[in-house]
Amino acid sequence: MATTLELTRFTVAPGEVAALLASRPAMLANFRADREGFLQAHLVRLPGDEWLDIVQWRSAADFAASRAKGANRPGIAAFFAAIDQLIGVEGGVIADVQEDR
Template sequence: MVMEFARFTVREGAEAQMVADRPAMLAALRSRFPGCLAAYLTKEEDGTWLDIILWRTHADAEQSAREIITIPECAAWLSHIAKSGGLRHAEVLDAWPAP
């Protein structure tokens, strides 16, 4: 499994709508990419956001990163982002609870 970490800031006044749009975005993402296993949206103390997605494989994560903008619900959700702080992936070597 692979964890994807996407750090970003949200456009002024868009936080509530971004959170409200998330269920539809995740449903569309999971429908298009069944390798999407879990997702966690976090807000850090400094106001930046970190979206953490668990993928079955690194290839699943990379394919999604290339094609996510082609999914209308995902493109709409991404429009709430003011500035990207980058995307990175890390292999899961151990997990609890077990996947």
């Protein structure tokens, strides 16, 4: 299995940033409890009102299964509700592995 990254770019209305950040811990807890193959996630704030969520999955199949479940848990639904506009979702396989030094 090849480790897969999910790259989701979206906007958040300025008044919803606090709600997005407040909902993040519950969203991640729901992923750990309900999403097979979830490894880790990083939320990146980009210039303007754009954000990038980088989620690491054990495999492309795990990523696809998660997408099929959608916002099936309260923490996930609250995080998604804070998103103003979805710009795009992509998935890719990690091509190189670097060890922490």
